[in-house]
Structure formats: structure tokens, C-alpha cells
Amino acid sequence: xxxxxxxxxxxxxxxxxxxxxxxxxxxxxxxxxxxxxxxxxxxxxxxxxxxxxxxxxxxxxxxxxxxxxxxxxxxxxxxxxxxxxxxxxxxxxxxxxxxxxxxxxxxxxxxxxxxxxxxxxxxxxxxxxxxxxxxxxxxxxxxxxxxxxxxxxxxxxxxxxxxxxxxxxxxxxxxxxxxxxxxxxxxxxxxxxxxxxxxxxxxxxxxxxxxxxxxxxxxxxxxxxxxxxxxxxxxxxxxxxxxxxxxxxxxxxxxxxxxxxxxxxxxxxxxxxxxxxxxxxxxxxxxxxxxxxxxxxxxxxxxxxxxxxxxxxxxxxxxxxxxxxxxxxxxxxxxxx
Amino acid sequence: xxxxxxxxxxxxxxxxxxxxxxxxxxxxxxxxxxxxxxxxxxxxxxxxxxxxxxxxxxxxxxxxxxxxxxxxxxxxxxxxxxxxxxxxxxxxxxxxxxxxxxxxxxxxxxxxxxxxxxxxxxxxxxxxxxxxxxxxxxxxxxxxxxxxxxxxxxxxxxxxxxxxxxxxxxxxxxxxxxxxxxxxxxxxxxxxxxxxxxxxxxxxxxxxxxxxxxxxxxxxxxxxxxxxxxxxxxxxxxxxxxxxxxxxxxxxxxxxxxxxxxxxxxxxxxxxxxxxxxxxxxxxxxxxxxxxxxxxxxxxxxxxxxxxxxxxxxxxxxxxxxxxxxxxxxxxxxxxxxxxxxxxxxxxxxxxxxxxxxxxxxxxxxxxxxxxxxxxxxxxxxxxxxxxxxxxxxxxxxxxxxxxxxxxxxxxxxxxxxxxxxxxxxxxxxxxxxxxxxxxxxxxxxxxxxxxxxxxxxxxxxxxxxxxxxxxxxxxxxxxxxxxxxxxxxxxxxxxxxxxxxxxxxxxxxxxxxxxxxxxxxxxxxxxxxxxxxxxxxxxxxxxxxxxxxxxxxxxxxxxxxxxxxxxxxxxxxxxxxxxxxxxxxxxxx
Numbered sequence: 001x002x003x004x005x006x007x008x009x010x011x012x013x014x015x016x017x018x019x020x021x022x023x024x025x026x027x028x029x030x031x032x033x034x035x036x037x038x039x040x041x042x043x044x045x046x047x048x049x050x051x052x053x054x055x056x057x058x059x060x061x062x063x064x065x066x067x068x069x070x071x072x073x074x075x076x077x078x079x080x081x082x083x084x085x086x087x088x089x090x091x092x093x094x095x096x097x098x099x100x101x102x103x104x105x106x107x108x109x110x111x112x113x114x115x116x117x118x119x120x121x122x123x124x125x126x127x128x129x130x131x132x133x134x135x136x137x138x139x140x141x142x143x144x145x146x147x148x149x150x151x152x153x154x155x156x157x158x159x160x161x162x163x164x165x166x167x168x169x170x171x172x173x174x175x176x177x178x179x180x181x182x183x184x185x186x187x188x189x190x191x192x193x194x195x196x197x198x199x200x201x202x203x204x205x206x207x208x209x210x211x212x213x214x215x216x217x218x219x220x221x222x223x224x225x226x227x228x229x230x231x232x233x234x235x236x237x238x239x240x241x242x243x244x245x246x247x248x249x250x251x252x253x254x255x256x257x258x259x260x261x262x263x264x265x266x267x268x269x270x271x272x273x274x275x276x277x278x279x280x281x282x283x284x285x286x287x288x289x290x291x292x293x294x295x296x297x298x299x300x301x302x303x304x305x306x307x308x309x310x311x312x313x314x315x316x317x318x319x320x321x322x323x324x325x326x327x328x329x330x331x332x333x334x335x336x337x
Numbered sequence: 338x339x340x341x342x343x344x345x346x347x348x349x350x351x352x353x354x355x356x357x358x359x360x361x362x363x364x365x366x367x368x369x370x371x372x373x374x375x376x377x378x379x380x381x382x383x384x385x386x387x388x389x390x391x392x393x394x395x396x397x398x399x400x401x402x403x404x405x406x407x408x409x410x411x412x413x414x415x416x417x418x419x420x421x422x423x424x425x426x427x428x429x430x431x432x433x434x435x436x437x438x439x440x441x442x443x444x445x446x447x448x449x450x451x452x453x454x455x456x457x458x459x460x461x462x463x464x465x466x467x468x469x470x471x472x473x474x475x476x477x478x479x480x481x482x483x484x485x486x487x488x489x490x491x492x493x494x495x496x497x498x499x500x501x502x503x504x505x506x507x508x509x510x511x512x513x514x515x516x517x518x519x520x521x522x523x524x525x526x527x528x529x530x531x532x533x534x535x536x537x538x539x540x541x542x543x544x545x546x547x548x549x550x551x552x553x554x555x556x557x558x559x560x561x562x563x564x565x566x567x568x569x570x571x572x573x574x575x576x577x578x579x580x581x582x583x584x585x586x587x588x589x590x591x592x593x594x595x596x597x598x599x600x601x602x603x604x605x606x607x608x609x610x611x612x613x614x615x616x617x618x619x620x621x622x623x624x625x626x627x628x629x630x631x632x633x634x635x636x637x638x639x640x641x642x643x644x645x646x647x648x649x650x651x652x653x654x655x656x657x658x659x660x661x662x663x664x665x666x667x668x669x670x671x672x673x674x675x676x677x678x679x680x681x682x683x684x685x686x687x688x689x690x691x692x693x694x695x696x697x698x699x700x701x702x703x704x705x706x707x708x709x710x711x712x713x714x715x716x717x718x719x720x721x722x723x724x725x726x727x728x729x730x731x732x733x734x735x736x737x738x739x740x741x742x743x744x745x746x747x748x749x750x751x752x753x754x755x756x757x758x759x760x761x762x763x764x765x766x767x768x769x770x771x772x773x774x775x776x777x778x779x780x781x782x783x784x785x786x787x788x789x790x791x792x793x794x795x796x797x798x799x800x801x802x803x804x805x806x807x808x809x810x811x812x813x814x815x816x817x818x819x820x821x822x823x824x825x826x827x828x829x830x831x832x833x834x835x836x837x838x839x840x841x842x843x844x845x846x847x848x849x850x851x852x853x854x855x856x857x858x859x860x861x862x863x864x865x866x867x868x869x870x871x872x873x874x875x876x877x878x879x880x881x882x883x884x885x886x887x888x889x890x891x892x893x894x895x896x897x898x899x900x901x902x903x904x905x906x907x908x909x910x911x912x913x914x915x916x917x918x919x920x921x922x923x924x925x926x927x
Contacts (some may be wrong), residue, residue, distance in 0.1 A: 022424045039871075039872050044858030045883075045886070045887045046716075046880075046883040046884075046887055047884075047887045047889065048887075049893075050716075063643055065873035066873070067716075067872060068871060068872045068875075069883055070867065071603050071886065072603075074602055074603065074607065074867060075601050075604055076607065077602070077607055077609060077774065077868070078777070078868060079783060081778065082781065082788075085781040085782045085788070087781060088789055089789060089871055089872070097706070098516075126384055130877060136805070142690070144690060144692060147693075164485075173603075194902070203587075205583075205587060205591065205600065206603075206604070206886060207888070208886055208887050208888025208889075209886065209888050210888070211888045211889040212689075212889065212890050213588075213687065215688055216482055216486050216688075216689045216690055216890070217485060217690055217691075217692065218485050218486050218588070219383075230890060232688075235687070235688075236687060236688070237687075237688045237690065238688070238690055248480055248514075264780075333679070335589070335590075336588075
């Protein structure tokens with residue numbers, strides 16, 4: 001019965017007619033179409049954003065989204081420098097690290113999407129910055145290699161998986177990994193890192209090459225953002241991914257429209273669409289994202305909120321603990337910084 | 338004053354005036370070159386130094402609030418991880434250079450001075466690794482030589498061999514460095530061997546010295562400047578390479594200076610000041626090498642191309658020529674065929690999970706999906722177009738500037754030429770990623786809207802690769818004897834007409850080679866592009882890194898093949914151009 005209800009709910013979410021979707025007042029849509037373009041800076045993966053842009057263009061083909069993609073730290077440097085020289089090209093910025101974005105909050109204009117009230121208030125680093133994407137951590141493994149897959153986060157400390165079987169994205173890689181690292185210490189225990197490091201994990205500088213190594217069989221188990229592995233599984237790679245029972249650390253992005261935007265209307269319309277039920281549904285269904293909406297329009301495959309609780313870091317601690325804990329992490333994993 | 342005295346004094350006064358004019362013109366010329374170099378090199382390097390000495394971003398925080406301190410330097414110098422990265426860099430580059438010299442020198446000798454069959458083909462094919470971007474080389478060799486999933490290991494297991502290779506190691510890094518940077522040594526030594534006067538070798542032969550001894554006591558010492566230049570350049574280039582150690586070193590936790598610097602800029606929050614301080618260590622190492630080269634070359638004459646007719650001689654190897662052919666082909670298989678096959682497998686295979694040999698040959702796993710996907714991305718075509726534009730501008734302007742500087746430094750008696758040489762050589766020591774930030778800091782504030790155009794990329798590439806271009810050209814200059822120019826002056830030709838009529842035609846193969854090198858380097862350049870591109874000016878190298886960082890080896894391989902094919906076409910055209918000129922200049926000399 002429950003599954004039938006879910007199915008009806010899903011179908012309902014998918015067939016919402018365009019008119020019922022609120023992407024902004026007609027004047028905004030008209031002004032956005034007049035601008036015809038926007039410059040979009042993002043720290044998310046280029047391919048992922050390209051798919052989002054494509055889906056947006058199905059709804060609004062008149063607006064061209066020009067993307068600049070760079071890893072988190074480099075993107076922030078570029079934004080700060082451009083802004084200081086009065087040449088910030090971005091109309092819209094999407095970043096995985098809410099802490100870094102908060103530091104440059106003054107570069108953004110006041111903005112809230114039409115469905116602002118539907119969002120969880122705790123995920124906003126600032127009222128100007130909104131969670132365009134929300135990503136969650138899960139455990140992935142190569143199903144052609146692993147005969148006895150792990151079932152929980154704690155399983156990843158078992159001697160059974162010793163000897164370069166497990167891959168791990170380094171702690172200082174960015175806001176997303178910092179969220180996972182915090183979860184590990186606060187939820188799984190003070191000695192979790194030490195125990196896991198003892199299994200001789202293979203370290204990767206960022207998550208996507210790690211997921212590629214998993215598909216290739218370089219490693220066989222990987223704590224990974226659900227969306228990176230989801231798309232590979234969708235396309236037929238020999239990988240499985242599941243949400244572990246102890247919890248799912250989630251990292252909401254921070255997206256904002258720059259105060260100096262040359263195409264503010266197009267940027268608003270694009271962000272409105274991304275944050276709308278339609279945009280979030282696309283990212284959940286097609287890209288394996290989660291959402292920061294209070295009521296998800298649809299659930300990610302394999303995600304049951306009754307069985308797995310999502311875990312959002314306390315933002316104050318997220319800011320304050322970072323430097324010392326990352327240092328501890330580097331030491332535990334013998335990572336040279 | 339008598340009439341005779343006046344008639345005698347007038348030309349003297351005229352000559353003095355002309356001499357004074359020449360001095361003034363020399364100063365003006367040097368001043369102009371120095372002004373260009375200040376803009377291109379000194380100003381960004383100053384920004385970099387300031388960055389290393391503070392914890393501020395000079396553009397963001399303004400120039401007034403510098404809190405100068407040596408803290409970054411002190412902490413970087415005392416950090417054991419930096420020592421570790423530095424030691425790894427030196428070991429990998431020394432080993433790699435030794436291998437590159439052995440391979441490059443052997444190749445140029447086989448191609449230029451022996452009667453080995455298919456020489457032309459071998460010569461052309463041996464340059465292929467030069468235009469493979471380091472990231473692509475790294476990816477290809479990780480597909481082949483990973484200890485767990487490498488294709489070579491899978492194949493050896495299949496045919497029942499017990500050997501396994503592991504390229505995720507220092508030995509692997511050295512092997513791949515050596516193989517890929519051998520063409521630098523080859524380029525220098527092959528042209529030197531080709532232009533060498535064989536009479537000294539003939540003399541050795543007449544004196545009864547055997548061919549092997551002649552090779553080591555006459556031939557190689559004669560082309561010593563070319564060997565040293567090639568060796569130094571390949572060492573320096575290796576020192577600045579990010580892609581290969583990033584892919585092969587990271588899984589084994591081997592960090593080198595470049596990967597360490599990349600990490601510093603990539604962490605969140607990024608540590609640019611520390612990165613700049615580490616970069617300065619890299620500059621010091623490189624600077625020491627450049628000085629060493631100057632000391633070695635100082636006071637020795639390496640002129641082997643004079644106004645005399647000669648043709649280089651090919652040594653008859655007899656039946657041994659089949660051995661040299663086999664060795665050359667083996668190298669080509671290892672360096673060109675295997676990685677290309679690996680890329681082809683990766684580009685056409687849906688997923689790169691190959692548990693055994695039968696899976697490798699199972700055609701159901703292959704499709705065009707990665708190519709469809711990259712060409713579905715509008716950025717792909719735009720990046721190709723932008724890259725060609727930037728490459729062309731860089732090669733033409735950079736080639737011209739390098740010629741002007743090279744001629745001034747090597748030929749003229751212009752004042753300040755040592756300073757010009759030094760400044761132009763400086764960028765060699767700065768890793769691309771860090772210099773990218775320096776250019777951003779230095780040029781973003783300039784009026785005129787340079788930022789956001791392809792010109793800023795082209796200028797960054799010209800500056801960054803000035804030393805490489807000049808090195809490629811300087812061998813030509815060192816080898817052309819002054820007597821040829823003096824002959825032109827005696828015949829009453831001016832400086833400019835001498836350059837146009839004598840130096841340029843003789844140095845043309847070298848100039849075209851240098852411009853081609855610049856084009857290739859510009860197309861491959863990633864580090865400095867990362868900060869200077871905007872949505873309109875995305876280049877191929879940036880997109881390639883996006884595909885790699887996006888975790889899709891298939892798309893990375895597919896895009897690499899596209900890039901390689903484009904480069905192959907360009908190089909074909911350029912070698913056709915320069916081969917025409919080589920023939921004509923040899924014809925004239927003969």
C-alpha cells in the first residue's frame with residue numbers, strides 16, 4: 001500500500017503542469033528572456049552542471065547559460081580577485097563550500113526564490129545564498145570485485161577490507177569532504193579515523209577520480225557522494241551504492257546572484273528554476289542529488305528517510321572546528337600537507 | 338684648416354655621428370625590449386614575490402596594506418613535507434633526464450647519422466610524445482601500468498607470464514618522464530648533428546679511430562651545447578610538469594613540488610601565499626641550473642656551421658642497421674603505440690573495468706558514447722576554436738619576440754643584453770599554476786579590457802614559454818658563424834638587411850621549429866590558463882582537466898584523442914613548411 005502511495009506521489013510530482021510551477025513573475029521571465037544569457041561560476045562538476053543547464057533550456061530555450069567551472073579554492077580566488085578589480089564576470093555563483101561563500105557574502109545581492117518558505121532554514125549559510133544542489137554521502141563498491149560488501153560506515157574499519165581496497169577522498173579537499181570528516185568524528189567516534197586509516201586506504205585528491213578508480217577496479221570500496229556513482233551506475237557500470245544506517249552526511253551548496261550581475265534577471269530565473277520542485281526533481285531523479293526542501297518532491301533511489309537519517313553539520317562548528325580537525329585528519333591518515 | 342684636412346675630417350665626423358647614432362639606437366632598442374619584458378615578466382614576478390611575503394591578495398586587499406614578513410618562507414623551509422616533495426622532484430627529474438638524454442641522443446644519431454632503414458618515419462614518429470599533454474600521458478600510462486588493473490598486467494597474466502609492473506612508483510615516474518621528454522633532447526641534438534661539419538669525424542677515421550670512439554670523443558663533444566641545452570630544458574620542463582606525477586604519483590602518495598603547489602591552491606581555503614613560497618624554491622633550483630648551463634657553455638666555441646660547403650655523412654652500419662631499426666621501433670611501440678591503444682580502448686569502451694583479456698576483446702563493451710557526449714557539449718567546439726586562435730597568436734608574436742631577443746643577446750653588442758637574457762629566462766622557473774595567479778593579479782586591473790579576452794592567455798603563454806622558445810632558437814644562433822654576417826656588412830648591407838638576408842634564412846628551420854614548439858606548448862598549457870580563461874575563452878586544456886576531474890576516463894581519453902589528432906595535423910603542416918626551408922638553405926650553403 002505504502003509503495004502504491006509513493007508511486008502516486010512520484011507520478012504527481014512529475015506531472016505538475018508548467019503553469020502551476022512558479023519560476024517567478026511574468027515580468028522577470030520577460031526581462032530574463034530579453035537579457036538572453038547569464039554567466040554561471042560553479043565549483044560543481046562541469047558535466048553535472050551541463051545536464052542541469054540542458055534541462056533548464058528545455059523550459060527556457062531562449063536563455064544561454066555560459067559556465068566557468070573551477071575547483072572550490074581556485075574559484076574563490078578568482079571571484080575575489082575579479083571583484084576587487086571591478087571585473088566580476090559572474091552573474092551567478094554556485095559553490096560547495098558554504099563557509100568560503102559566507103566570507104564573500106557582501107558580493108551578493110538580496111535574493112530569495114518564490115518557494116523560499118519550502119526550504120529548511122538551517123541549511124542557509126546566509127539569507128542571500130541558497131542550496132541549488134544538496135549532495136549526500138553513501139558507500140559504493142565495485143560489485144564485480146567485492147563478494148562480501150560492507151553494510152555500514154563502521155564496516156569500513158574491518159580488517160577484512162585491509163590492503164588498499166578502500167579509497168578515501170582527502171579531508172582538506174573541500175566543504176563536502178569536510179562535512180563527511182566531521183560526521184565520522186562526531187557520529188562514528190573519536191577513533192574512527194585511526195581505525196579506518198589502519199586498513200591502508202588509498203587517498204584521492206577529489207571525489208570524482210576516486211569514483212572512476214572504483215569503476216576501473218583500482219579500489220573496490222569507496223565512501224562517495226551519491227551523485228558521482230549514481231550516474232555511473234545509471235549508465236551500466238559494475239557499481240552498487242547504498243546509504244549506510246548510521247546516517248547520511250549532507251552538504252548543501254550555496255548559490256547566490258552577484259550584486260554586480262549584468263544579467264540579474266536571467267540569473268534569478270535560472271536559480272529559481274534550479275530551486276523549484278521541477279529543478280530539484282530533475283537533480284534528484286537524473287543526477288542522484290538530495291534536496292534541502294522540507295518535503296522532497298521525490299526520493300533518491302534507495303533512500304528511505306525512515307531508515308537513514310540525514311545529518312547536517314552544525315554550521316558554527318563547521319566553521320570553528322575546521323582547521324584543527326583537518327590537521328588531525330591529515331595526521332591520522334598520514335597525509336602530507 | 339687646409340682643404341685636404343677638411344676633406345679628411347668630414348668623413349671621420351660622419352663616422353663618429355653614425356657610431357653615436359648606433360649607440361643611441363642600441364640603447365633605445367634595449368630599452369624597448371626591457372619595457373616589453375618588464376610588462377610580461379618582471380611585473381607579474383614582483384606580484385608573485387609580494388604574494389609569497391604576505392598573506393594577502395594584492396588585488397583584493399590593495400597595495401597599501403602589505404604586511405611584509407618572512408613567515409611563509411620560514412614555515413615552508415622548515416616543513417618536512419616540502420623537503421620531501423623537493424627531494425622527490427629532484428630524484429624524478431634527474432632520473433627522467435638521464436633516461437631522456439640516453440634515448441634522445443641515441444635517436445638523433447640513428448636518424449641523422451646512420452643508414453638505418455625508414456629513418457624519416459622514425460624521426461617524425463619519435464616527436465609524437467612531445468605533443469601529448471602530460472595529463473593524457475599520465476592517464477594513458479595509468480591505464481597500462483596500474484598494479485591492480487593495468488592492461489599490461491592483465492595481458493601478461495593472460496599469456497601466463499609472472500611479471501607484473503607497477504607504474505605507481507618512483508621508478509614508474511622516472512620511466513614515463515624519460516620517455517616523454519626524450520624528444521626535447523632529440524630536437525636539439527638532431528639539428529646539431531645535421532648541421533655539423535663532418536670533417537673532424539673524417540679526420541678521426543683517417544687517424545684510425547673506431548666509429549664508437551669517434552662518436553664519444555668527437556661527435557658528442559662537438560654537439561655538447563645542444564646536448565646540454567636539451568638536457569637542461571627537459572629537466573626544467575619535467576620539474577614544472579603536473580599531470581604525470583598527479584596521476585602516477587598520487588596513488589603511491591609520492592608528492593612532488595608541482596603536485597604540492599596544486600594541492601595548496603586547490604584546498605579549501607586555498608593557501609596561495611604558501612604556494613608562492615614553494616614556487617620560489619622551485620625558482621631557485623631552476624635558476625641555479627640556468628647559471629650552471631651558462632658556466633658550462635661560457636668561453637667555448639660551438640660554431641659548427643660556417644660558410645663552407647658540406648653534407649652530413651651517414652654511417653654504414655651493415656647488418657647492424659636492422660638492430661638499430663628494431664630498437665627504434667621498440668621505443669615507438671612503447672611510447673606511441675601502446676599509450677595510443679590504451680587511449681583508444683578507454684575512449685571507445687563504455688567503462689574501463691577490464692577484469693581479464695576476454696573482456697578486453699568483447700566488442701559489446703565498445704561504443705561511440707563518449708565521443709557523442711563530448712561533441713554534444715557546446716564547450717568542446719568553442720574550446721577547440723579558442724585554442725587554435727590562442728596558439729596561433731602565441732606562436733607568431735612569441736616567435737617574433739624570441740627572435741628579437743635571441744638575436745640581441747647572441748649577436749649584438751647592444752647594451753644591457755645580459756639583463757635582457759636573464760629576465761627572459763626567469764619564467765622558466767615558475768610553475769604555470771602559480772604564474773597564472775601572478776598574471777591574474779598583475780593584469781586584471783589594467784585598463785583596456787585585456788581580461789576576458791584570448792589576448793591575456795596569449796600574453797601569459799608568450800611570457801611563460803619565452804625561455805623554451807629562446808632555447809630552441811639559441812642553438813641556431815650559436816651555430817651560425819659571424820663570418821657570414823660580416824661578409825654581408827663588408828658588402829655594404831645594413832644590420833636589418835643582414836638579418837633579413839642572411840640570419841633569417843639560415844635560422845628559419847630553427848625559428849619555425851621554435852614557433853611550432855611554442856604552438857604545442859600553448860595548446861597543452863593548463864596551469865596558467867586556469868585563472869585567465871573566462872566562459873568565452875575556455876581552452877582545450879581546461880576542458881580536458883574538467884573531464885578528468887569529473888571522473889570520466891572515457892571522455893578524457895576521447896577528448897585527448899581529438900586534441901592529439903588536431904596537433905598531429907598542425908605538426909604535419911609545420912614540418913612540411915620547415916623541411917622545405919631546410920633543403921633550400923642547405924642548397925644555398927652548398
